[in-house]
Amino acid sequence: MPAVKAIVAELPTTPLVRNWSLQDVDVGSPGDDEVLVELYASGICQSDILLGSLPSGAVGVEYPKIVGHEGAGVVQEVGKNVQSVAVGDPVVLSFSSCESCAQCEESHPAYCEDFKPRNYRGKLESTKMSSSGEKVWTEFFGQSSFSQLSVVNKTSIVNVKGLIHDLSELKLFAPLGCGFQTGMGAVQNVAQVTPKDVVLISGLGAVGMGAVMTAAIEQCKTIIAVDRVKSRLDSARKAGATHVINTSDPSFTNLDEAVRALVPGGVSIAIDATGAAEIIEQSMKATRKRGKMILVGVPPLDYFVHIRGTDILNSGRSVAGCLVGDCDSQVAIPQIIKWYREGKFPIDQCVQSFDAVEYEKALESFKNGETIKPVLVWKE
Ligand SMILES: [Zn+2]
Numbered sequence: 478m479p480a481v482k483a484i485v486a487e488l489p490t491t492p493l494v495r496n497w498s499l500q501d502v503d504v505g506s507p508g509d510d511e512v513l514v515e516l517y518a519s520g521i522c523q524s525d526i527l528l529g530s531l532p533s534g535a536v537g538v539e540y541p542k543i544v545g546h547e548g549a550g551v552v553q554e555v556g557k558n559v560q561s562v563a564v565g566d567p568v569v570l571s572f573s574s575c576e577s578c579a580q581c582e583e584s585h586p587a588y589c590e591d592f593k594p595r596n597y598r599g600k601l602e603s604t605k606m607s608s609s610g611e612k613v614w615t616e617f618f619g620q621s622s623f624s625q626l627s628v629v630n631k632t633s634i635v636n637v638k639g640l641i642h643d644l645s646e647l648k649l650f651a652p653l654g655c656g657f658q659t660g661m662g663a664v665q666n667v668a669q670v671t672p673k674d675v676v677l678i679s680g681l682g683a684v685g686m687g688a689v690m691t692a693a694i695e696q697c698k699t700i701i702a703v704d705r706v707k708s709r710l711d712s713a714r715k716a717g718a719t720h721v722i723n724t725s726d727p728s729f730t731n732l733d734e735a736v737r738a739l740v741p742g743g744v745s746i747a748i749d750a751t752g753a754a755e756i757i758e759q760s761m762k763a764t765r766k767r768g769k770m771i772l773v774g775v776p777p778l779d780y781f782v783h784i785r786g787t788d789i790l791n792s793g794r795s796v797a798g799c800l801v802g803d804c805d806s807q808v809a810i811p812q813i814i815k816w817y818r819e820g821k822f823p824i825d826q827c828v829q830s831f832d833a834v835e836y837e838k839a840l841e842s843f844k845n846g847e848t849i850k851p852v853l854v855w856k857e
Pocket residue numbers: 574575576577578579580581582586588589590591
């Protein structure tokens with residue numbers, strides 16, 4: 478098979494500083510439980526940057542590796558144990574799960590007992606550097622979508638044949654496998670909102686925007702969106718936020734106070750998609766009795782949530798974690814596509830495409846907040 482282009486993450490010389498470059502790689506055939514996918518596009522998510530720059534060994538990460546955990550493409554080859562797709566089918570990629578542990582059997586694959594090795598570490602099998610022959614870690618989140626061609630785990634594949642109008646839509650649907658799905662699931666699966674809910678959503682990347690859109694679909698009576706970038710707050714308003722709080726506004730002092738100025742009684746649901754300790758603490762304070770605080774953004778590893786036991790007891794408040802929205806991608810991704818068609822989940826307003834070779838430009842635009850969801854295009 479001819480060499481293809483991929484973004485390869487090499488061992489960082491400085492921890493947490495990316496050492497990525499566009500390289501030629503040779504991709505082999507899929508195993509029995511795998512599928513070879515020609516990627517049309519891949520979304521960039523914050524976890525690519527984090528897990529593609531950790532020191533070697535942290536959460537099982539090794540180098541060189543190909544990250545990318547949102548993608549869409551067309552099936553080129555199918556392993557013999559795979560029944561869900563055929564050659565030529567368009568697919569959207571999501572996370573990988575074992576399908577046999579207790580969590581998977583109870584339809585909570587995001588909490589698969591095997592999640593870390595399957596998703597953060599991946600496999601050292603199918604792919605090697607064309608220049609040196611060195612093997613490359615792939616199947617990051619079962620997929621390693623930052624590549625023109627990738628061997629993907631069968632559990633990461635969502636067949637979208639019949640759901641898309643033409644292959645050009647793969648660019649738009651490429652990012653559904655992580656960020657948008659996570660935000661949607663935080664509201665629908667974890668918060669289980671009703672129209673009575675007053676919802677606070679902090680951090681308006683794809684996760685926060687997906688949460689705002691879903692809260693609007695569920696007709697939550699108040700939806701407060703928080704960010705430090707005005708253009709994102711404007712997008713959130715268009716997506717259904719009833720109020721916005723700009724944390725970079727000179728008059729802003731703290732989130733609890735800003736929320737209480739809008740809803741004196743506090744919020745029933747607070748979703749944090751920033752991972753910032755201060756925002757988490759303040760969001761928690763802004764919840765009313767029986768309120769629910771949901772952690773979605775990744776906080777610093779040494780951050781501990783401070784809650785007094787008696788406060789939790791007396792107030793009936795709860796704190797929940799949320800990984801990939803507790804979603805089953807086979808259900809969540811078709812649902813989001815359906816909502817998009819109905820004009821209720823306007824992902825097109827959040828997505829910006831970049832030629833894959835210009836990934837540094839995409840990352841810069843992502844970092845400075847101009848782009849909510851950058852998508853790398855491998856094939857038009
Ligand atoms: Zn499992």
